[in-house]
Structure formats: C-alpha cells, structure tokens
Amino acid sequence: MYEVFQIVHSYWAYLVLLVLTLATFNAIIKTLNKSSYAAKDFRISLFTLIVSHLQLLIGLVLYFVQPYFVAFSEQGMGAVMKDSTLRLYLVEHPLTMIIAIVLITIGYSKHKKKLSSTKKFRTIAIFYALALILVLSRIPWDAWF
Template sequence: MASINAISKYASKKPYGAKDFRISLFALIVSHIQLLIGIILYFISPYFEAFSSVGMGDVMKNSTLRLYLIEHPFTMIVSIVLITVGYSKHKKKLSSTPKFKLLAIFYTIALLVLLSRVPWSAWLNLN
C-alpha cells in the first residue's frame, strides 16, 4: 500500500500530507514488528535444528533448507533495511516530490526483494 501510494502521488505530483506520513510510518512499524516475529519463529522452527543435525554444508546443498534458513531470513532483513533507509531519507526532504520519489524507490525495491524469497510453495500448498 505504501509503495502504491508513493508511486501514484509521485506520478501525479500531489502534495505530501499527514495521511501519506501515516501510511509510510505504518509500513515501517508493521515491517519491524514482522521482523521481530520472524526472528522468534526462525529460532523455534524445526528447520533451525538442521544447522546442528546436518551442518552448514548440507544446508547449503539442500534448496529447501537453504531457502528457509539462509535466503528467506537474509532477504527479509534486507527488505526491512531498505524500508528503514527509505523512511529515514524521506523525512529529510523538504518538498513533496523528492519525498514520494524516495519512498517509491525504497519501498518498491523492498517489496520486490521481499516477494522474491517468500516460500510460495508452502503458502500456496504446491508441494
């Protein structure tokens, strides 16, 4: 929602308002809460035991374990960093167009990175 809002307002040259601030802040807060929940789930996941049972070499050879234990957590952290950087940088801009441009760039890249490593087969039950 924050990406779409920023892109549409940037393209239409609309002024940056309180609603836009709340949308971008909400995306930031929700993404950080999701990160905290994800960290907890990562360490209590049955997949986490694979590090000690099969070792890092075998984790990297197994595409499912690599996705759940390495790729997914790393890309989610990268996404949260992009959202945080975009939010921080947009606050320093004084006019609407640069604010929306920064939000559109950082939030959209974060969304694409995030969507690239979601384990879709587990969510869509394609196993």
C-alpha cells in the first residue's frame, strides 16, 4: 500500500507543480496587462485549489503509512531533528506543503471577494506565488528524479 501511495503522490506532484505554476504566471501576467477576469481564469484557480487539496490528502495518507513514521516513537523527536533525511520527510516537507496549501486556499477565497479584475489577479498572484516558492523549496529533489 505504501508503494502505491508513494507513486501516486510523486506523479500527482508533477500535476500540482504544473498547475500551480500556470495559475501563478497567469495571474502575474494578467495583473501586469490589466486584463479582465474571465471564467477561464476562475477555472484555472479552482483547478489549482482542487489538485493541491487532493495532493494533501494523498500526502497525509502517505505520511502515516511510510516507514519513516515509526522514527518518532523509536528514536524520539531529538533524533529525528538531527537526521536531515528524517527531518525533511517527517517535519519540513509536510509542514511546508501544508502551509503552501493554506496559502493557496486563502488566496482563492480572498480573490472571490474582490470586485475588480486587477485586485482578483493580484491576490491570486501573491498567494499562489508564495505557495509556489514554498513548494519548490521543500520538494525532495533527490528522490524526485
């Protein structure tokens, strides 16, 4: 079961990264061009929200079934924090990704309340860009390729 969730989580991450990048640059470019907000832009933002939340659910299942998880009870939090691999997989990656998804959710929710297109795009651009930076900072690149 662990291997299936790991494969799904890894491949779904490519989709999350692609859609998040697309939504971020779409919002940045349309903010700079002062374009009007269209249904397509709403769908891109919504799809980013949905894909990222599905990734979170897959990641949470994976987190609790992964072999690293027993390190908390066997070695203790001090030993986990001293080991860079355990710290990445058990603390840094999950926490950073949850924060990124919270930023995506906040950005999506806030943009719906804005009335002008420029403010909608600016809100999405800021929150999604921050989320993209966090996601890129904590992807375990050595395990990804």
